[in-house]
Amino acid sequence: MTTPGSTLGDIEGFQYVAVTVASRSKLETLQNDGLSDLLPWSAFIFSVCAIWIVGTCYLSERVLFDAVYRDTYRKLVDVARVDGHDRRRRSFVYHHVAFAFKMLLLCVLAYPTLRLICPGPAGFHTPLGTGVRMGVGVGEAEHRPTIGDILLVGSQLYCAYYTWELCYRAGLASYISILHHVVLLIIAQLGMALSARPEAHRDATIEFYMCLIWGVFDLVAELPVHLALILYRALPESRCRMVSQLLFFCSGWCLCCTVAEMSISAYLLRRSWGLWEPSFQVATPVVLVVWGTAQCIGSWQIFGLAMVGWRKVAKRGL
Template sequence: MPLLFPHVAHAHRDSASLASRESESHAKIALMQPSQIARDGTDLALILTCALILYSLFAGVLQRGLLRKLYGGAYDGLEDTASSKGNERQRISFTYHHVASISFGIILLIGAYPAISFTCGSGTLPTPLNGTSGITIGDILSILVQVYCGYYLFEVTFRSRYISFVALAHHIGLLIIAQTAAVLGSRASKSAEATKEFYLCVVWGAFDIVTEFPLHIVLIIWRIKRRNSRLCYKIACGCTAWVLAMAFTETIITAWLLAQSWAGWQLQWQIITPTIFTLWICTQLYGAAIFLRMARQQRTLQ
């Protein structure tokens, strides 16, 4: 049947096409709408508590015999604190590298799909996961945020004597950002800033885990092969390049996301968010400087 007003139909198609192109030209964060992230903040507090307990129990199992069975004399040398004052620091770091690598590996395995779907795909926080009606993308991400925060709470308390002030500032800032986003989301704020802040937390957390996961693994190798100066030098150089590359990539992506969504942020968030990210990147650069210093030390030992 011929159309009576073909120009009207063309106009509708053109407007729909224009709207589609406009939505595609903006980052997803710019189109975020207010949405409840977690359905019950009490559940999240329980998850955080359970995660912290499990990290502590796992570290206890590692220290009370499992690491010695796995590595034998390599771990005994770290545990012999009478021979060297620095061995206790190395033993503690050896333990938490194992806890971090396993926990980050689990978070990556479980959270890769919902994180990619939420940040880059068509998924939203209320979207059911794999078509199920009971569990949503927001539920999984909220749980993983608490597990992620639980690890850093564990590390702050576990390394209380040996953690640097810069690392401490990094961990505290991370915990405050993530928990603030979770609290705002659990209250179903009418402002889209809560959802946008959670979006940035997912992006930053993903970069942090992808950056830190291989570092913890290679630092385990470092402790085992600590007498091989040539290998340790290569490891330190590789870690320096990796951290710098990831920090540069994260800065570019974050700057683009903020530029795309800048008009939608209130003034206080326009100040707080870039400031927090700047401090975050400074800690990453400080970590790269530490690896570079380690490389120089190993080079002198060759």
């Protein structure tokens, strides 16, 4: 028989637990678990994504751009022949491919990422969507795609894209940009690799969680930049004022995203510091410094490009 006193005690106990859980970040309550049952297929997924990106770039250069941009793209090709280097044309192609795949990643990963990083019971093995029949005959089974499955595929596409970018822009990128991409690839792949044996790595899940935070900021910060630099080459000089204003916005946008990323990362690290292994307690702040420096330099370069355009506007009275 339940007494009024015991009922009141149960309610107070439930309220205490609820307040305690609510006061903790998702990073502190997330269960350390394997990312996905598709982890053994990671290399295959990465290879397919890499071939997809390279094929997209190849078809764009050979067919798409010549058909869509005509005079603009042919002018870039002619400039490359005269100058003896292909910098402008490759940059034009790069920004299109980057915008397309980053937009795709943002659309595909937005929902599962928000489900995982926001407060709530969702974890890597939380199902998404309806079941899919796997196998045939007696061995047929139903598999429901999980948050971890989508995040694994998206992360491999993300890594394949940055691997392609490192190769395609080898002669165009700065040293700090190359260092940023190399560190990004190592950290992302390490986050997925550690989750294969979560029992041996207590910080496997929180490391991948932080990678998601950084990846989201990277996509959100750079999408407007790619669009602005496409317009910078594609639009006639009569629209120089609009493009310059857009570049000024992108410069400030990147800087704001960098400050927000560093602030949120510092907050999450502080809340979860005791959960990290000593090696990551040293490596993670170093990684943040490298990324923050690269993003600030990129923001300054965009500002410089905007100033060049603005001087053209002032000189020609556009």
